[in-house]
Amino acid sequence: AQSVTQPDIHITVSEGASLELRCNYSYGATPYLFWYVQSPGQGLQLLLKYFSGDTLVQGIKGFEAEFKRSQSSFNLRKPSVHWSDAAEYFCAVGSTSYDKVIFGPGTSLSVIP
Amino acid sequence: KAGVTQTPRYLIKTRGQQVTLSCSPISGHRSVSWYQQTPGQGLQFLFEYFSETQRNKGNFPGRFSGRQFSNSRSEMNVSTLELGDSALYLCASSLGTGVGQPQHFGDGTRLSIL
Numbered sequence: 308a309q310s311v312t313q314p315d316i317h318i319t320v321s322e323g324a325s326l327e328l329r330c331n332y333s334y335g336a337t338p339y340l341f342w343y344v345q346s347p348g349q350g351l352q353l354l355l356k357y358f359s360g361d362t363l364v365q366g367i368k369g370f371e372a373e374f375k376r377s378q379s380s381f382n383l384r385k386p387s388v389h390w391s392d393a394a395e396y397f398c399a400v401g402s403t404s405y406d407k408v409i410f411g412p413g414t415s416l417s418v419i420p
Numbered sequence: 421k422a423g424v425t426q427t428p429r430y431l432i433k434t435r436g437q438q439v440t441l442s443c444s445p446i447s448g449h450r451s452v453s454w455y456q457q458t459p460g461q462g463l464q465f466l467f468e469y470f471s472e473t474q475r476n477k478g479n480f481p482g483r484f485s486g487r488q489f490s491n492s493r494s495e496m497n498v499s500t501l502e503l504g505d506s507a508l509y510l511c512a513s514s515l516g517t518g519v520g521q522p523q524h525f526g527d528g529t530r531l532s533i534l
Binding site: 338339341343348349350351352353356358397401402403406407408409410411412413 | 426455462465478512518519522528
């Protein structure tokens with residue numbers, strides 16, 4: 308069955324530190340991959356997406372993600388975190404085989420000064 | 421360009437009542453999807469409408485229904501409300517349909533059932 312896992316429920320980092328949020332999926336073929344961010348009281352905002360081509364994709368707000376087919380992973384990274392990055396982050400996977408987009412459970416990010 | 425607009429932002433209902441939520445997509449977007457977000461279950465797909473037709477449906481009971489109008493605006497209806505229906509209901513629009521389409525989300529309707 309298709310699934311999306313985000314192993315870290317909650318992460319706390321210091322402002323200025325680097326960040327990596329993990330995402331793993333189980334699908335047969337290369338799916339469409341997305342990262343969204345949700346600030347409190349708001350909807351989700353698309354950070355970046357991967358469909359094909361270069362496995363390192365750049366997104367908004369200084370985020371990037373790397374697709375690793377061998378590990379079925381699509382981890383999100385940021386070299387230096389800002390306090391405004393505190394939010395919930397969702398990895399999402401779209402499969403043409405199942406014709407659905409599945410969201411991971413989310414990772415809550417806290418940033419300490 | 422205006423974003424996705426959901427109304428109302430907050431709703432309080434009692435068990436057994438019914439509720440209708442509204443979603444206005446970004447201008448030019450023809451696909452509207454609805455999601456239920458709860459702390460325990462996360463984001464769960466309810467259904468997707470494209471060109472006034474339900475294109476896809478999640479695993480929810482028939483009490484949850486929706487429709488889309490010719491201007492792409494969409495409504496979601498929940499009948500015979502249960503306590504477990506308390507959630508944030510999110511609407512997302514996209515230009516076209518298909519799992520590769522990036523979705524643009526509204527800020528949601530917070531539904532509380534007493």
